[in-house]
Amino acid sequence: MKRRQFIKRAATVAAATGAVTASSLPAPAISQGLMKWRMQTTWPKNFPGLGTGANKLAEFISRASGGKLTVEVFGGGEIVPPFETMDAVASGTIEMGHGAPYYWKGKIPATQFIASIPFGLNAQEQNAWIQFGGGQELADKVYKELGCKFFASGNTGVQAGGWFNKEINSLEDYKGLKMRIPGLGGEVVKAAGGNVVNLPGGEIPPALQSGAIDATEWVGPYNDLAFGLYKSAKFYYYPGWHEPATLLDNFVNLETWEALSDDLKAVVTAANAYANSYVLNEFVAKNNGALNTLVSEHGVILKKFPDDVLNALGTLAGTVIGDLASADSLSREVMDSIVTFRKQAIAYAKVSEQAFYNARGLPFKWAD
Amino acid sequence: MKRRQFIKRAATVAAATGAVTASSLPAPAISQGLMKWRMQTTWPKNFPGLGTGANKLAEFISRASGGKLTVEVFGGGEIVPPFETMDAVASGTIEMGHGAPYYWKGKIPATQFIASIPFGLNAQEQNAWIQFGGGQELADKVYKELGCKFFASGNTGVQAGGWFNKEINSLEDYKGLKMRIPGLGGEVVKAAGGNVVNLPGGEIPPALQSGAIDATEWVGPYNDLAFGLYKSAKFYYYPGWHEPATLLDNFVNLETWEALSDDLKAVVTAANAYANSYVLNEFVAKNNGALNTLVSEHGVILKKFPDDVLNALGTLAGTVIGDLASADSLSREVMDSIVTFRKQAIAYAKVSEQAFYNARGLPFKWAD
Numbered sequence: 001m002k003r004r005q006f007i008k009r010a011a012t013v014a015a016a017t018g019a020v021t022a023s024s025l026p027a028p029a030i031s032q033g034l035m036k037w038r039m040q041t042t043w044p045k046n047f048p049g050l051g052t053g054a055n056k057l058a059e060f061i062s063r064a065s066g067g068k069l070t071v072e073v074f075g076g077g078e079i080v081p082p083f084e085t086m087d088a089v090a091s092g093t094i095e096m097g098h099g100a101p102y103y104w105k106g107k108i109p110a111t112q113f114i115a116s117i118p119f120g121l122n123a124q125e126q127n128a129w130i131q132f133g134g135g136q137e138l139a140d141k142v143y144k145e146l147g148c149k150f151f152a153s154g155n156t157g158v159q160a161g162g163w164f165n166k167e168i169n170s171l172e173d174y175k176g177l178k179m180r181i182p183g184l185g186g187e188v189v190k191a192a193g194g195n196v197v198n199l200p201g202g203e204i205p206p207a208l209q210s211g212a213i214d215a216t217e218w219v220g221p222y223n224d225l226a227f228g229l230y231k232s233a234k235f236y237y238y239p240g241w242h243e244p245a246t247l248l249d250n251f252v253n254l255e256t257w258e259a260l261s262d263d264l265k266a267v268v269t270a271a272n273a274y275a276n277s278y279v280l281n282e283f284v285a286k287n288n289g290a291l292n293t294l295v296s297e298h299g300v301i302l303k304k305f306p307d308d309v310l311n312a313l314g315t316l317a318g319t320v321i322g323d324l325a326s327a328d329s330l331s332r333e334v335m336d337s338i339v340t341f342r343k344q345a346i347a348y349a350k351v352s353e354q355a356f357y358n359a360r361g362l363p364f365k366w367a368d
Numbered sequence: 369m370k371r372r373q374f375i376k377r378a379a380t381v382a383a384a385t386g387a388v389t390a391s392s393l394p395a396p397a398i399s400q401g402l403m404k405w406r407m408q409t410t411w412p413k414n415f416p417g418l419g420t421g422a423n424k425l426a427e428f429i430s431r432a433s434g435g436k437l438t439v440e441v442f443g444g445g446e447i448v449p450p451f452e453t454m455d456a457v458a459s460g461t462i463e464m465g466h467g468a469p470y471y472w473k474g475k476i477p478a479t480q481f482i483a484s485i486p487f488g489l490n491a492q493e494q495n496a497w498i499q500f501g502g503g504q505e506l507a508d509k510v511y512k513e514l515g516c517k518f519f520a521s522g523n524t525g526v527q528a529g530g531w532f533n534k535e536i537n538s539l540e541d542y543k544g545l546k547m548r549i550p551g552l553g554g555e556v557v558k559a560a561g562g563n564v565v566n567l568p569g570g571e572i573p574p575a576l577q578s579g580a581i582d583a584t585e586w587v588g589p590y591n592d593l594a595f596g597l598y599k600s601a602k603f604y605y606y607p608g609w610h611e612p613a614t615l616l617d618n619f620v621n622l623e624t625w626e627a628l629s630d631d632l633k634a635v636v637t638a639a640n641a642y643a644n645s646y647v648l649n650e651f652v653a654k655n656n657g658a659l660n661t662l663v664s665e666h667g668v669i670l671k672k673f674p675d676d677v678l679n680a681l682g683t684l685a686g687t688v689i690g691d692l693a694s695a696d697s698l699s700r701e702v703m704d705s706i707v708t709f710r711k712q713a714i715a716y717a718k719v720s721e722q723a724f725y726n727a728r729g730l731p732f733k734w735a736d
Contacts, residue, residue, distance in 0.1 A: 060638050064432055066631030119728050122721060124492055124525075124652055127645055132653030157492075158720040220720070239723035263434030270428050270638035277495055277645055284492055285500030285709075288716035302719060307730060314732030322735035339736055341653075346728060348656035351670065352526040352588070353490060354725035355607035357717055360487050362675060364682030367690035368707055 035069045042082040042099035045075030053154040053279035054098040060271035090147035101249045110142045110330040116246040118317040123155040123245035125345040133341040149257040151272040154248030154279030161237030162217035163229045171312040180216040185242025188317045208232035221290035230298045403437045410450040410467035413443030421522040421647035422466040428639035458515035469617045478510045478698040484614040486685040491523040491613035493713040501709040517625035519640040522616030522647030529605030530585035539680040548584040553610025556685045576600035589658035598666045
């Protein structure tokens with residue numbers, strides 16, 4: 001406010017003296033003082049983890065820019081239907097959106113490879129791929145075709161394997177399994193003989209309860225507990241091989257982005273870095289407490305997919321994803337980059353993160 | 369530049385007309401327009417991963433603030449000796465520093481528990497602890513006693529186990545082992561009967577070569593390759609149980625921080641989030657390539673610490689760290705918080721990250 005008063009006063013002085021004309025005042029300073037953007041999320045407003053991350057993004061842009069750029073958050077459907085958020089941003093109806101890349105696969109199939117790939121990268125590796133593995137450049141290329149600038153803006157981490165009313169003891173058990181599982185994971189389940197259906201969120205619990213579906217995946221304990229899925233299913237499987245990390249996207253109308261001053265570009269970039277880690281941190285910190293509640297208060301039975309099932313699903317995933325990636329050149333380009341990065345990530349994880357997790361899991365008593 | 373010209377011109381006009389006196393110009397606008405901070409790092413300038421992260425931090429603060437706050441980076445020793453960086457910031461000689469919390473354990477022992485704990489949290493969990501597990505509040509409390517505001521500003525991820533000229537086949541092999549290993553990891557090796565020494569970086573390779581020491585740890589493949597340690601040791605052990613994640617700190621003179629406007633506080637906070645993930649991303653992306661070079665070009669032999677050795681070290685670590693944490697109330701408070709968070713993190717990792725790494729490591733052929 002002080003700054004705007006200052007500009008206003010200076011302009012008054014200038015007008016009074018004629019020494020500095022209004023037109024000689026730097027235009028960006030004035031227009032930026034008034035810049036307001038609208039961001040619609042694909043999530044309901046304040047949705048735990050996903051929506052709260054978008055709120056943090058808006059808050060940091062507004063605060064760090066000192067009010068030069070204020071971002072107002074709208075939940076999915078408040079301006080346009082959730083899955084029309086991309087159209088609204090591309091057309092300039094709103095300036096910014098927040099969602100997940102695979103929501104836009106109907107427009108550009110390559111987006112689904114940026115979001116999450118069965119048996120692909122985990123969150124830490126996905127972030128490294130974005131920043132040092134060519135991911136940012138590829139995602140920008142993909143989003144440019146959508147009319148937007150891309151930012152990684154949150155990550156769920158490894159998701160849960162899903163809620164099942166039938167046990168999975170062999171790959172055979174997927175034959176005829178009616179499961180709600182979207183995206184690339186769904187394609188793999190389909191290839192395993194599953195009967196894959198898509199249902200809007202609200203219809204999932206009754207469908208699971210009535211036996212219309214045998215299984216569903218959602219996010220992870222933190223969101224699944226809030227959604228009450230434990231009321232309708234017996235078994236909670238892990239790990240979420242189908243979404244080992246799901247990246248959330250923040251997208252800005254490309255012309256609006258390109259016209260932005262360098263300081264505001266840096267503000268939006270850094271605020272996205274903040275949101276990107278904030279969302280993952282929230283999931284990492286809160287999933288375990290929720291898992292405890294599910295198991296100890298609601299009697300949920302935790303089950304690990306057997307290794308031979310995981311191995312068979314891994315082979316299927318390779319074929320299915322490879323074929324889908326070859327359907328268009330942009331998907332192929334993104335996938336090739338991820339395949340290269342993943343090979344190195346697996347080799348390194350074996351002597352670092354994975355080896356450490358396994359060492360820490362040995363039976364010794366620590367300083368507890 | 370434009371903004372400064374504008375302010376200067378407005379001031380000239382004001383002086384000429386007398387309509388607005390110089391003193392009636394809002395002071396923050398002028399002082400902020402000119403604010404310049406000096407940040408000294410404990411690392412040499414542009415040191416891979418560590419120093420480059422500090423550069424990014426300074427770059428984003430300067431850019432996102434539109435020049436209102438410019439941070440100039442100085443390498444360790446350019447203003448004061450590296451380990452006097454904290455004193456220089458606390459006394460206000462410089463405004464900002466970048467290092468690792470355990471460098472300040474001589475002043476406040478609790479800092480070492482914030483940095484890294486043998487068999488403790490990995491980077492993803494450490495970040496979640498900072499943001500959602502009470503870590504930020506505790507670190508702020510610790511750094512307040514140092515006269516500073518604390519930010520997590522980079523992470524090495526799981527470090528390498530170290531360079532050895534003697535094989536480790538049982539805990540007995542640590543008896544009399546002359547090893548350069550600082551911090552809490554060093555205390556554990558000491559408890560295992562090791563002869564722990566501390567050497568400045570430059571003295572490590574000749575000491576290893578001459579047999580004056582049998583082993584040393586450094587960082588991970590990316591830094592270790594650059595340092596040439598493979599020339600002086602035969603075996604490269606994993607995992608780095610002693611530093612499963614080492615957090616880097618950015619610290620700001622407390623009075624300077626508290627006097628900062630809210631927009632610049634948000635800029636510094638978001639820029640640190642950017643640097644925090646940037647450093648980890650660089651390590652994750654570059655460690656594997658370096659590991660490949662070490663193994664395939666330099667014939668380094670990779671070895672995993674045997675599980676029974678890791679289990680024994682885990683037990684020792686528990687006792688040693690527990691005792692050290694009980695030496696003062698602030699250490700105890702930090703450690704208790706981490707112990708609680710770690711218990712939950714381990715339980716959740718078993719059904720998420722750890723289970724996923726293991727599933728992805730099964731022998732199936734993916735889309736490679």
